[in-house]
Amino acid sequence: MPKPHRVTIVESLCKGQACALCAQVCPASVFRPADHPTPQGIMPMQAAYPEKCTACHQCDQLCPDLAIDVIAEGAEPAPLPARGGPFPRPNPMGGWVERPALLPAGSYFMSGNEACAEGALAAGCRFYAGYPITPSSEIMVHMAHRLPALGGTFTQMEDELGSIAAVIGASWGGVKAMTATSGPGISLMLENIGYAIMTETPCVIVDVQRAGPSTGQASRPAQGDIMQARWGAHGGVDLIALAPWSVQEMYELAIRAFNLSERFRVPVFLLADEIVSHLYETITIPPAVRTFERVRLPQDMPFDTPEIDGVPPMPAFGEGAYLLVTGSTHDGRGYRRTTDAAVQDKLVRRLSAKIRHHQDEIDDWEAYMLEDAERVLVACGSTARSALWAVQAARRQGQPIGLLRLRSLWPFPDTVVAAHCRGRGEIIVPEMNLGQLAGEVRRAAGAPVTSLTQVDGEPIDPRRILAYLQEGRW
Amino acid sequence: MAPASASPLASDLRAAYLRQSTAFCPGCGHGIFMNAFLRAAAALPLDFDRTVFVSGIGCGAWVPSPHFLADTLHVTHGRAVAFAAGVQRARPDLNVVVISGDGDLANIGGNHLIHAARRQIPIKVFCLNNWLFGMTGGQVSATTPRTARTATTPAGNPDPPFDLVRLVLGAGAPFAARWPVSQPRQLARGILHALQEPGFAFVEVLSICPTHFGRANEALLPGEAAQSIPWRMLEWLRRNCVGRERAAGLPPEERAGKILTGEWRGEEGWP
Incomplete structure (x- = not known):
């Protein structure tokens, strides 16, 4: 038988x-x-x-x-193909390096959008996905021309939802990646920006702010997305936002945005506005730039650290880490823990603390004539150019007044604002929205704050600020 | 290449490719797909160490994540194909496979799907069509058959469904296929063919949701009450699916109402 x-x-x-x-x-x-x-x-x-x-x-x-x-009796089951390595592990240690700037050192005349793209490329960005939108499109066009020759990838996606999705996917592929858009596009991207926060995916999002709400005035400047950048994604944890005021800073802060993004594994906003993006200025390209390279050290905890405010290493796809990347609440290895109160609490608090506890690495500002100032203007972006002109004009007339220009907006530089504003007679915040920056300054300043708002889609005329300083008229 | 019938042991497949036991309801068609997919992957072989699995939200998205022992990207609802496009464009050296559901890929994510088909992005997309939103409690989806009862169509679905194969072929996909989970060997072979495609490949997997679709539409199912609902749903698929070659020889009255299965190439035009 x-x-x-x-x-x-x-x-x-x-x-x-x-x-x-x-x-x-x-x-x-x-x-x-x-x-x-x-x-x-x-x-x-x-x-x-x-x-x-x-x-x-x-x-x-x-x-x-x-x-x-x-x-089956007498039959051998089909064997399985072998698994496991060897896996490529490019530069696992990461960290700060100095690399030559791509363009030869020297002076260049270019627009803010072009400078932003060049800064991103100098920082090592080799993937761009985007969708056309005024006033940011020149960044995309510049990337489409430049990336292929640098061995990078450019792709125009079907919408902004897809653009940021592709950027996050590319980032997990181990490539520095970015997109650029304006307010309507940011509105569409926010869910996936929240995903990038939750999965701790480095990426850079340039928001060239234009007058809203909704379609608004596509080619006119605004600063109406300051709160949206910080609070737009549901869940409300921290990210980083920088605000350039010149073409030179479009270049420099694009590099810094990538460095902070890789350092803290977080999406970083470059909150530009239509004026600095379309402005043409002469800028200086240095011989070398400092960049932060991703820490890729393979380990089995790509989503947690022993410290409550740590940044875990981030291996890439194809390196044998068998990554479990998910936007659901997850433990250190990526396993979903969607009903575990302790895991959720620990994760959300670390996502915030890894930014907040390292704010001294992030805060960025410039102080102008503040030593003896009785009144202080606080401004960012192109508005700060108008503010500086008004401060200089008022100084010539003998007014003791100064300017605090914020170059990082999120996490909000509370200590910087307090240090420069506490005890002064008046803090004056001009901005192209209905008082978004003023609200934050009021919270941090320790001095009376006056909010000067303008939402007509025009740049704030420096003479208008001067008139306020002279006559209290706005 | 080994034929799909010279199959490995399920316990070997689990040890090699899975992180954990299946999280699905009893008799879930997605589990049958997972079984067939692993057999196809072993036969090809698909190198799991050089493959990224991307999925969105929903039961179908759970097949690769957290089950597959490979790089997995479990993303926001509807965006799996767009994330996959980014991974593929940034890392063309890796295989990129999307496994997600009909609600994820055809309702909320339909725009990404048709554009990936149009651009012929070399990813493989497996749409596990269980005819409704399973994870949220059985609501109508873009593939729910007309008149079928769901949580949000208690009087029967008034709207016609997408034919996903026609949709992606119309959008420009070079390869599209449709296979039911009621024929697991045929399904595994179909999966293997799709994985061998050099470019964009789309497979609609006719899956079953016994928990939501089966219970709500029990009156439509063949078989007897003594048989399990999953079995009766598989029996419904067996009776209502017909291969495209065989269908071509059938008289019109026998073809009417049948679901065509098989493989289509873009240059053939619409089925």
């Missing part, structure tokens, strides 16, 4: 009679329900009559839980 084929069910995997596909597909009635429950309380199926098995292999190929093995 021939030996029977072997049929086995792993009871702990079986989901029992509610499924029972094995029993129903089997032409030889091998299976029946067991007479004892599993620890999960399921009555599993069992191969009660293996001697009847004809090794037709219908059950093991239909089982949704891969719980059934059938070994």
Whole structure:
């Protein structure tokens, strides 16, 4: 008598009679329900009559839980291909390096958008995905021309949702990646920006702010996205935002945005505005730039650190880390923990603390004539150019007044603002929105704050600020 | 290449390719797909060490993440194809496979799907079509058959569904296929063919949701109450799916209402 084929069910995997596909597909009635429950309380199926098995292999190929093995007598199961390495591990240590700037050192005359693209390339950006939108499109066009020759990738996507999605995907591929857009595009990107925060994915988002809300005035400047950048993604944890005021700073802060993004594994906003993006100025390209390279050290905890404010190393796809990247609440290895209060609490607090506790590495500002100033203007972006002109004009007339220009907006530089504003007679905040920056300054300043708002889609005329300083008229 | 029928043991497949036991309801069609996918991957072989699996939100998205022992990217609802496009463009040296559901890929993510098809981005997209939104409790989707009852169409679905194969072929996909989970060997072979495609490949997998679709539409299912709902749903698929070659020889009255299965090439035009 021939030996029977072997049929086995792993009871702990079986989901029992509610499924029972094995029993129903089997032409030889091998299976029946067991007479004892599993620890999960399921009555599993069992191969009660293996001697009847004809090794037709219908059950093991239909089982949704891969719980059934059938070994035909005298036959060997097909072997599986080997797995595991060797895996490429490019520069696992990462950290600060100095690299030559791509363009030869010297003076260049270019627009803010072009300078932004050149800064990103100098920082090592080799992936751009975007969608056309005024007033940011020149960044995309410049990248489309420059990236292929640098071995990088440019792709124009079907919408902004797809653009930021592709950027995050590329970043996990181990490539520094960015996109640029304006307010309407940011509105579409916000869900995936939240995903980048949650998955700790470095990426840079340039927001060339234009007058809103909605379509608004596409080619006119505004600073109406300051709060959107910080609070737009649901869940409300921290990210970083920088605000350039010149073409030179479009270049320099684009580099800094990438460095902070890689250093802290967080999306970084470059909050530009239509004026600095379309302005043409002469800028200086240095011989070398300092960049922060991703720490890729392979380890089994790419999503947690022993410290409450740490930044975990980030291996890339294809390096054998078997990454489990998810926007769901996850533990240090990436496993979903969607009902675990302690994991959720720890994760959300670390995502915030890794930024907040390192604010001294992030805060960036310039002080002008503040030593003896009784009144202080606080401004950012192109508005700060108008503010500086007004301060200089008022100084010539003998007014003790100064300017604090914020180059980093998020996390908000509370200590910087307090240090320069506390005890002064008046803090004056001009801006192209209805008081977004003023609200933050009021919270931090420790001095009376006056909010000067302008939302007509025009740049703030420096003479208008001067008139306020002279006559209190706005 | 080994034929799909010389199959490895399920326990070997689990040890080599899975991180954990399946998280699906009893008799879930997505589990049958997972079983067939792993057999196809072993037969090809698809190198899991050089493959990124991208999925969105929903039951189908859970097939690769957290199950597959490989690089997985479990993303926001509807955006799997766009994330996959970014991974593929940045890392053309890696295989990029999208596995997600009909709601994720065809409802909220339909725009990314048709543009990836148009651009022929070399990713493989497996749409596990269980005919509704399973994870959120069985609401109508873009592929729910007309008149079918769901949580949000208690009087029957008034709207016609997408034919996903026609959709992606119309958008410019060079390869599209449709296979039911009721024929796992045929399904594994179909998966293997799609994975062998050099360019964009789309497979609509006719899956089953016994928990939501099956219970709500039990009256439509063949078989007897003594049989499990998953089995009766598979039986419905067996009776209502017909291969495109065989269908071509059938008289019109026998073809009517049948779901065509098989493989299509873009240059053939619409099915």
